[in-house]
Amino acid sequence: MIDHNYIYNLLEEGKKSTKKDIKMVLDKARKKKGLSHEDIAILLQAEDKKDLEEIFKIAGEIKNSIYGNRIVIFAPLYLSSYCVNKCKYCGYNLDNDFHRRKLSRQEIKEEVMILESMGHKRLALEAGEDPVNCDIDYILDSIDAVYETYNENGNIRRVNINIAATTVENYRKLKEAGIGTYILFQETYHKPSYENMHLKGPKANYDYHLTAFNRAMEAGIDDVGGGVLFGLYDYKFEVLALMLHNEYLEKEYGVGFHTISVPRIKKAEGMDLNEFPYMVKDDEFKKIVAIIRLAVPFTGIILSTRESHEMRKEVIEYGVSQISAGSCTGVGGYKEYEKLEEKPQFELSDSRKPFEVIKELIDNGHVPSYCTACYRMGRTGDRFMELAKSGEIQNVCYPNALMTLQEYAMDYGDEEFKTSVENMIDKQIINIKREDIRKLVLNNLDRIRKGERDLYL
Numbered sequence: 001m002i003d004h005n006y007i008y009n010l011l012e013e014g015k016k017s018t019k020k021d022i023k024m025v026l027d028k029a030r031k032k033k034g035l036s037h038e039d040i041a042i043l044l045q046a047e048d049k050k051d052l053e054e055i056f057k058i059a060g061e062i063k064n065s066i067y068g069n070r071i072v073i074f075a076p077l078y079l080s081s082y083c084v085n086k087c088k089y090c091g092y093n094l095d096n097d098f099h100r101r102k103l104s105r106q107e108i109k110e111e112v113m114i115l116e117s118m119g120h121k122r123l124a125l126e127a128g129e130d131p132v133n134c135d136i137d138y139i140l141d142s143i144d145a146v147y148e149t150y151n152e153n154g155n156i157r158r159v160n161i162n163i164a165a166t167t168v169e170n171y172r173k174l175k176e177a178g179i180g181t182y183i184l185f186q187e188t189y190h191k192p193s194y195e196n197m198h199l200k201g202p203k204a205n206y207d208y209h210l211t212a213f214n215r216a217m218e219a220g221i222d223d224v225g226g227g228v229l230f231g232l233y234d235y236k237f238e239v240l241a242l243m244l245h246n247e248y249l250e251k252e253y254g255v256g257f258h259t260i261s262v263p264r265i266k267k268a269e270g271m272d273l274n275e276f277p278y279m280v281k282d283d284e285f286k287k288i289v290a291i292i293r294l295a296v297p298f299t300g301i302i303l304s305t306r307e308s309h310e311m312r313k314e315v316i317e318y319g320v321s322q323i324s325a326g327s328c329t330g331v332g333g334y335k336e337y338e339k340l341e342e343k344p345q346f347e348l349s350d351s352r353k354p355f356e357v358i359k360e361l362i363d364n365g366h367v368p369s370y371c372t373a374c375y376r377m378g379r380t381g382d383r384f385m386e387l388a389k390s391g392e393i394q395n396v397c398y399p400n401a402l403m404t405l406q407e408y409a410m411d412y413g414d415e416e417f418k419t420s421v422e423n424m425i426d427k428q429i430i431n432i433k434r435e436d437i438r439k440l441v442l443n444n445l446d447r448i449r450k451g452e453r454d455l456y457l
Contacts, residue, residue, distance in 0.1 A: 032062055108149075111334045143161075
């Protein structure tokens with residue numbers, strides 16, 4: 001799946017590329033057909049400022065042509081800080097001495113109520129790996145607790161899961177529990193670096209971790225999200241490896257990554273950033289996002305609050321389609337006025353509340369979306385990709401984004417915000433080309449204003 005020598009050779013050949021080669025690749029990228037491994041290597045080796053500006057420009061054009069100005073909003077919910085792995089970069093490292101805890105069912109419901117009061121409808125559940133303190137039954141019970149928790153404005157409509165690699169049987173249980181996307185980061189595809197970073201525990205098994213999506217798809221989970229932790233090894237190698245992994249899944253199972261996450265390593269308990277020589281600079285990070293967008297134009301790109309407000313604002317224009325908002329990376333961290341004893345998994349850079357994030361997105365011409373309709377309508381896996389590649393997804397996702405924004409404004413906005421949303425919707429509704437769908441959305445918007453909720457196509 002990940003041929004190291006093949007990647008090394010691609011990158012060496014990419015160094016020989018000319019201006020003409022780069023132009024040919026960018027012309028090809030504009031067609032939204034994806035890029036070959038050789039094409040990606042050429043762009044990864046591009047350093048000229050004008051070439052990079054063109055990469056950013058085309059990535060933005062492709063993102064807008066597929067996703068429009070929608071930005072999906074979600075939040076993480078950390079369930080447990082127990083972990084049996086010894087990973088050099090992680091605050092949950094088993095050698096770190098701090099008060100560990102896991103949320104009880106009641107505490108999960110309290111956290112969810114707070115997240116719902118912020119307007120969230122989509123969560124990503126996170127947990128350390130511990131077969132005793134955080135087994136699959138605990139995860140399943142946590143999912144159930146999330147789904148059954150309601151506040152006066154509704155409930156969480158979709159739960160995505162980011163937990164350790166597990167068995168086919170356990171993935172079947174997650175599927176039956178109604179998860180959305182199963183997310184797992186390889187951390188680094190470079191095997192020597194992987195083995196150096198993961199010193200003890202189940203996660204130290206590179207091959208078992210790498211083949212987790214095989215088992216997930218065998219179990220019927222067709223929406224999977226990949227990623228690496230940029231900074232553990234050369235980012236150029238990692239991007240190519242991500243693309244190889246995506247291509248492998250497409251060939252074996254008919255569909256690749258639904259989403260790709262692009263976290264950069266951040267300071268965490270018990271680690272020193274100076275010990276990581278492959279830290280990714282800001283300009284390199286922008287390049288990573290843009291090239292992934294060019295290489296896999298229909299795959300969602302997720303950006304967390306690890307990145308600063310300024311960086312998030314910029315790379316949204318280069319390809320990011322999903323962002324977290326109002327995140328807390330500590331177990332029990334959303335509970336109001338609670339003084340946490342345990343450490344967060346890593347430090348955040350964007351601590352704004354969801355309302356502030358959403359307001360800025362609107363001010364910048366983006367449509368924040370809390371839509372979860374595709375999961376509930378069975379538009380997942382290859383069915384989603386078929387709709388995306390045909391362009392028909394714009395007749396679903398964009399209308400649903402407007403309806404969830406209207407709902408958010410009615411339930412959480414003040415009069416000024418409601419007026420701002422109404423003005424945006426008035427301007428955006430004309431972008432729905434099909435008259436029948438536009439009329440349906442206008443009718444649904446009116447129903448939402450009168451008190452109905454969770455209307456979608």
